[in-house]
Amino acid sequence: MGLKTPTGLAIALLAAAVACGGASRGSGPSPKCRYLPGDAQWPSPSTWNQLNTTVGGRLIAGRPLARSCYNPGVNPAQCAAIKAEWTELDPFLEDPVNVVAPYWQNNTCSPFxxxxxxxALGNLASYAIRxxxxxxAIAGVNFANANNIRLTIKNTGHDFLGRSAGAGSLVLWTHNLxxxxxxxxxxxxxxTGPAVRLGAGVQGSDVLPAAKAAGYRVVSGSCPTVGPTGGFTQGGGHSPLSAKYGLAxxxxxxxxxxxxxxxxTTASPTKNIDLFWALRGGGGGNYAVVLSMTxxxxxxxxxxxxxxxxxxxxxxxxxxxxxxxxxKHLLVLDKIDGYxxxxxxxxxxxFLAFAALPDATSVNDITGPLAPFFAELNRLNVTLAQNGAALSSNYADWFATWAGxxxxxxxxxxxxxxxxxxxxxxxxxSLVNVFRDIVEISSPEVGGSALNGISLNVSTSRIGLAGIPGANAVLPAWRDALFxxxxxxxxxPDAAWxxxxxxxxxxNDKQTKLRNVTPGGGTYMNEATFDNPNWKQDYFGANYIPLLAIKAKYDPNGLFWAHAAVGSDLHWRAQADGRLCRPSGFSRN
Incomplete structure (x- = not known):
């Protein structure tokens, strides 16, 4: 059976800059800025009602999860319930505008x-289309274009960089696809072979039983509530199956x-080929609205x-x-196909939370490669507190036993x-010294820290891309990474701003220290910070320039915008109030 592991680490963030003037109704901001509620140019109630009619009544007004904790209309029972669930994922995953990220929630409506x-909604969307x-989706895109408002995309709201949030935005809520x-x-x-078409709202927990019933495995995340189709796959996406099949x-x-x-339309190896390349690893929510993927x-x-x-x-x-x-032993395991x-x-x-070896014939196939490491532990006089192994008949059962x-x-x-x-x-x-610096915390402001590693071999020779480097927009550093x-x-739960x-x-400080001892490395953009000053190199590497050209072709005016995304610094800058404004010198030409 699976071993007890520490609480998983997950998420959050916010951007700030110089305020764009004229935010009050009547004066209005410069046309170089997206409009926010309260601006004279913000769409009128009748305009929103017209959009609601266009989308068949599926327009939803954004509401903070903790609204019941505030006057007027305090509901003590509802407030107590949301306090009890504030660190749980489900309330955020099933909500059209709230996101899994305390930094982006920003204490604007904390239940505590x-x-x-x-x-207030703060960084959260003002409206959502179900x-x-x-x-x-077309109606939402056209409405945002016509009314100069920010557009965001959300399935579950799993997002370290705040891409599913946006002050005054209209969010395309894809969770029900x-x-x-x-x-x-x-x-x-x-x-040519078997495939599966996944709607943008599908989560890993949906895929696992469906694939098992059909006799297949599908690459999805270690966290079962993450949606494969969105930023997970569009940002690269690692999986317990990645050492066997590659990234998502x-x-x-x-x-x-x-x-x-x-x-x-579609993007494939034969249609909109450049967009297809960009969507496979070039970052989520930045080139098009993805409704499904095969x-x-x-x-x-x-x-x-x-x-x-x-x-x-x-x-x-x-x-x-x-x-x-x-x-050191990871260098040995790295050579075993699928380990x-x-x-x-x-x-x-x-904690070794899990090791996975698809198509093993016995438990010895996965425990045998660990034996030299265990021998080294004996030499160091180190004793394991727990140790276990098992052979599952299929991937879904393995996942429930270990990653689940x-x-x-x-x-x-x-x-x-x-x-x-x-x-x-x-x-x-040098690497271990930085690891110690991260987890041996002495600061009173930080309650503890953990390092979470996934060791996998997704090199081009391992996953069938040998001879065609750059086959997709995945950060090239992935191909050279040991983990x-x-x-x-x-x-x-009640942490203040x-x-x-x-x-x-x-x-960010610790991330910089890691960067300094890992020349040639990069960062998985879905597990990163929005304000890393080296984000272009760390998240995109040599792919940044070709991705920028694709962004300019398919979205020349920056309808889609996200923190630390390709072209984000050219199209808009996030202000202190969350408003997006054009940088000085911006030109559409």
Whole structure:
């Protein structure tokens, strides 16, 4: 059975800059800025009603989750319930505008700060369209274009960079696009075989049982509530199956999209080829609205799993020697086709939450490669607190036993780094010193920290892309990475804004230290910070310039905008009130 692991780390953020003047009704902002509620140019109630009619009554006014905790209309029972659930994912996942991110929620309507005072949407969308058809998305795109308002896209709101939030925005809420259709044979340029079409609202927890019933495995995230079709795949997307099949972006055969011009079309190896390239790893919510995607489906079969727990018994030097031995051993596991590990390091313990080996024939296939590491632990006089392994008959059962035991909450800040193989081979001491600096926290403002690693081999030779580097827009550093690392700190449910800001600054500081010891590395953009000054190189690398040309072709006026996204600094700048304004010198020509 699965081993107990520490609470998963997940999310959050906000952008600030110089205010754009003239926000009050009557004076209005410069046309160079997107309009916000209160501006004279903000759409009138009748204009919104007309949009509601166009989308068949599926327009929803944004409402903070904690509204019942504030006057007027305090509801003590509802308020108590939302307080109890404030760090749980489900209330945010099922809401059209609220997001899984305390930094982006921004204390504008915290359930712990009422009942008096303001309860505002803050960074959250003013309205949402419950997208049920392509025509709904087209209507939203056309409305945002015609009325000069910000447009955002949300499925679940899992988002470290605040891309699903946006002050005064109209959000296209794709969460109810739940199509899962398996195709025994899908043919496109370079591929003929089984596939599955996934609607933009499908989550990993939807895919797992459906794939099992159809006899397939599908690459989706380690967190079952993440939606594969959105920013997960569009940003790259790692999975417990990635060491066998590659990243999520490597699986895509076709996208169904609505463009910034309001055109419903497809992007594939034969149509809108450049857009297809960009959507596979070039960043979510920035090139088009993705309504569905078709991806490879892989024949199911047995999957072996393993895990263990190693405690720090108070001898920190011995503890970190054991972790150093683990990092060295990853170079051995890296050579085994399909062998992937997910692990966590804290100051108190090291957890191998799961190891996965698809198509294993016995438990020995996954435990045998660990034997040399266990021998090294014996030499160091380190004893495991827990140790287990099992062979599951299919991937969904493996996931329920191992990855499904990891817990996720909303109250975290997160950063990350891809760690090249060469760093572990040549400068492991420097890397471990930064690891210790991150988890051995002495600051009173931070309650604790954890490093979460996924070691996987997604090199072009491993996953069938040898000879065609740049086959998609995935950050090239992924192909040279021994593992991807994220790290974060938890917040108290009632954390105030100064604590959230401190956490963001702390994450960026540690992220910089990791960057300094990992030359040639990068960062998985879905587990990163919005205000990393090196975001273009770290998140996109050599792909940035060609992606910028594709952005200019399909979205020349920047209808789609996201923090640390390709072209974001050219089209708009986020102001202190969340308003988007054109940078000085901006020209559409």
């Amino acid at each position: 700060l009422g009942p008096n005072g303001p309860c 997208v049920s058809t392509p025509q709904d 739940k199509e899962i259709t398996f195709l025994k044979s899908f043919k496109t340029l370079g591929y 972006a490597d699986q895509v055969l076709e996208f169904e999209v609505v463009t910034a011009a309001g055109q419903h 991806v490879k489906a892989h024949k199911d079969g047995p999957v072996a799993g393993a895990g263990f727990v190693l405690l720090n018994d108070g001898d920190s030097d011995k503890y970190w020697a054991a972790i150093t031995a683990w990092l 992937l590990t997910g692990w966590t390091i804290t100051a108190q313990a090291f 035991t990891v817990e996720y909450t909303t109250n975290n800040a997160l950063g990350g780094r891809l760690i090249p193989r060469t760093v572990v081979q040549r400068d492991l001491t 991807t690392l994220n790290f974060g700190i938890p917040f108290a 100064p604590a959230l800001k401190f956490g963001q600054a702390w994450i």
